[in-house]
Amino acid sequence: MNTAEPVRELTVVRAEPEAEGVLGITLADPGGAPLPEWEPGAHIDVELPSGLIRSYSLCGRPEDRHAYRIAVLHVADGRGGSTEIHTTRLVGRGLTVRGPRNQFPLIPAPRYVFVAGGIGITPVLPMIRELAERPDAPRWSLLYGGRSLDTMAFRTELAALHGGEVTLWPQDSHGLPDLDRALTGLPADTVVYCCGPEGLLEAVRSRTERLLPPGALHLERFQPAARTTPSPTDGSFEVELRRTGITLRVPADRSLLDVVREAVPGVAYSCEQGICGTCETKVVEGVPDHHDMLLTDAERETGATMMICVGRARSSRLALDL
Incomplete structure (x- = not known):
C-alpha cells in the first residue's frame, strides 16, 4: 500500500x-x-536506469536473506522494461528496489495443483520448492507450458524437486496444455494456483468454476484482463489528498495516478494496469470505482482502499490518505 515500504x-x-x-x-x-524477508508469491518493484518501474516475482529462496533473484522474459513488443533489461549492461549497477510485497500468497491446503505458462513459472517455483522440502509435504502437481523446451526456465531445478509430479508441456511438440486432465476429478479440498498469459488464466478459471468450490483458484496476472464494457463513471471528478492538504481535478482523459503524482511525486506505483498492488491507497471519503485485478468483491464493496493507477470515482469527490 502507499505507506512506508522497504526501499x-x-x-x-x-x-x-x-x-x-x-x-x-x-x-x-x-x-x-x-x-x-519474503514468502513465496512475493514480488519487488525495480526502478530501471531509464526511470521505468516494473514488478517482478521473486524466484529464489526466501531463506537466502542476502540475494533477491528475478527472471525477466524479453517481450519485444511490450512496454519497454524487458527490452531495457535485456539490452543494458546491468552487472555492477545499482537499482532502486521497493518491497517485497505479496499479493499471491501460498495458503495452507492438503493438496495443490499449479499451472504455469511461460514466465509465469517465476512465482510458482518458490511455492513448489517450499512444499517439496517440507517433512510433511502435501500432495502437489505442476503443469508447466511454454512455446518450446528451450524457452522454459528452471527446468533443471524443477526436475530436482521431490514429492510431486512435474509435467513439462512444450507447445511446439505437444500443442496446448491438457487442462482437462490436470483439473478434472480433483478432491474438493484442492487449491489451484495459476500464473501465465491471460488466455491460460481464463481457461483455468472457467474449468475450476465448474469443477471446484469457490475460492479454490488463485491467479497471478502479468497483464490486465480485457475490459469488456466502458465504465459509466469515467468522467472527471475531484480528489482531495488529505495529508497533503490539496484538492485536484481529475479529467476524463487522465488517470488518477497521473494527477496525484503532480502533487506527490514520490507516490508508489509500478504496473499502471491494476495488477501489482504497488499503488494501493487508503480511501478516506467517497466511493471508488475499481478497475483492478487484485481486490476481492468484498474488498471492493468496503471501498477502504483502491488502486489509483486504474481506479476512478463513483462519487463526485474522493479523499485519499496521501
Whole structure:
C-alpha cells in the first residue's frame, strides 16, 4: 500500500540466461546487509536506469536473506522494461528496489495443483520448492507450458524437486496444455494456483468454476484482463489528498495516478494496469470505482482502499490518505 515500504539501492551481481529469451537477475545489498524477508508469491518493484518501474516475482529462496533473484522474459513488443533489461549492461549497477510485497500468497491446503505458462513459472517455483522440502509435504502437481523446451526456465531445478509430479508441456511438440486432465476429478479440498498469459488464466478459471468450490483458484496476472464494457463513471471528478492538504481535478482523459503524482511525486506505483498492488491507497471519503485485478468483491464493496493507477470515482469527490 502507499505507506512506508522497504526501499533500498541494490546492486546487480548476476545477469545470465535462464532460458531462451529469459534473463535471470540477482540483486544484493552493496554492503552485504540482509534483505527484507519474503514468502513465496512475493514480488519487488525495480526502478530501471531509464526511470521505468516494473514488478517482478521473486524466484529464489526466501531463506537466502542476502540475494533477491528475478527472471525477466524479453517481450519485444511490450512496454519497454524487458527490452531495457535485456539490452543494458546491468552487472555492477545499482537499482532502486521497493518491497517485497505479496499479493499471491501460498495458503495452507492438503493438496495443490499449479499451472504455469511461460514466465509465469517465476512465482510458482518458490511455492513448489517450499512444499517439496517440507517433512510433511502435501500432495502437489505442476503443469508447466511454454512455446518450446528451450524457452522454459528452471527446468533443471524443477526436475530436482521431490514429492510431486512435474509435467513439462512444450507447445511446439505437444500443442496446448491438457487442462482437462490436470483439473478434472480433483478432491474438493484442492487449491489451484495459476500464473501465465491471460488466455491460460481464463481457461483455468472457467474449468475450476465448474469443477471446484469457490475460492479454490488463485491467479497471478502479468497483464490486465480485457475490459469488456466502458465504465459509466469515467468522467472527471475531484480528489482531495488529505495529508497533503490539496484538492485536484481529475479529467476524463487522465488517470488518477497521473494527477496525484503532480502533487506527490514520490507516490508508489509500478504496473499502471491494476495488477501489482504497488499503488494501493487508503480511501478516506467517497466511493471508488475499481478497475483492478487484485481486490476481492468484498474488498471492493468496503471501498477502504483502491488502486489509483486504474481506479476512478463513483462519487463526485474522493479523499485519499496521501
